[in-house]
Amino acid sequence: MLSTVLEPAARSARARGASIDSLRTIGAATRLSVLAALCGGGIALVAVGGPVPTILGAVACSAATFRSAARFVEVSSGDARRATRGDMVATVGLLSGAGIVAAWGVESVETLLGVWAGAMFAGATASTWPRLTRVDRLRDWFADHREDIRPLLRESLVMDAGAIGAPYAIAPFLGASAFGIYRAVSNVAAPTRLVMNPLRPLIVATPLRTLLSVRGTVTVAALAVVAGAGASAVLVLVDVWGVDLGSLSALARFALPTGIFVAASTVGHLAYLVCRAHSNPRELWFGRVAQSSVAFVVPVVGALLGGLDAAIWCYVSATVVGLVVWIVAIRRAVVRARSDEEGAAR
Structure with a gap:
């Protein structure tokens, strides 16, 4: 995400003497997060097996990937409040889930994946929301930012x-x-x-x-x-x-x-x-x-x-x-x- 979307967008903005294109960057990050969901779900399917781990792995990887992109854009745009809010929600969710798991003594892979997926999803929903439009296609993004990517x-x-x-x-x-x-x-x-x-x-x-x-x-x-x-x-x-x-x-x-x-x-x-x-x-x-x-x-x-x-x-x-x-x-x-x-x- 950093090498293909976030840093190229920021370098391009600095070269133009302008602010980062938040909408287009979030659009490209959303599409890349979909690819992260496919990768995370595929790894969980092979490593653990079963539909529940596969879905949880996909949600966790996709949400974590998008949240990192949203934080980058929010900080670049000077929206420190939203960036902090998303991180706080994700952190509280992760710590709360870990505490509940430790108290109950449940150590299954599904439970751990569920805690991770829930915390990442909560953090993502508390930040800038994903968006998809026709102008955010990754092919066009890579073509426009090839020199930096x-x-x-x-x-x-x-x-x-x-x-x-x-x-x-x-x-x-x-x-x-x-x-x-x-x-x-x-x-x-x-x-x-x-x-x-x-x-x-x-x-x-x-x-x-x-x-x-x-x-x-x-x-x-x-x-x-x-x-x-x-x-x-x-x-x-x-x-x-x-x-x-x-x-x-x-x-x-x-x-x-x-x-x-x-x-x-x-x-x-x-x-x-x-x-x-x-x-x-x-x-x-x-x-x-x-x-x-x-x-x-x-x-x-x-x-x-x-x-x-x-x-x-x-x-x-x-x-x-x-x-x-x-x-x-x-x-x-x-x-x-x-x-x-x-x-x-x-």
């Missing part, structure tokens, strides 16, 4: 392939227990990524000069330091208090590299989002190839030569290098933008 989709596919493949390339060298600890390092940084992802529409709409102001840069750096120090402190406290959180508890002896990873991952992910929003295809592709190559090779070499300790430190090092890569890509975008402005002034 191609590089964004190619980059995201390579990123997903690397994110899935790299950890499992390391697994044979670590064993199940050590691999779980290794993966836990990434999980610690998940909250910061979840907080930043809803900011995508604002990042796309904001000029590079504003994003890279001294005040903004200092703020991001400070937040990254706080996030990293907080992560390290929590891991130390978990060890001191003897709380059993599985793999996270075992990370206590890696509190320092985990904190560094969280800080670097915070800045790196934000830099990546800026590149997705403002870089041209060549700049974006440079960043993706360089970052994914380092993220794949360095941790594997560490696991092969030094086991878990080396793998984690190499993973942290690769994350720091990836941050530098995205900063270089942003620098290229800034130089290009400045050159374009000077050329236009002449």
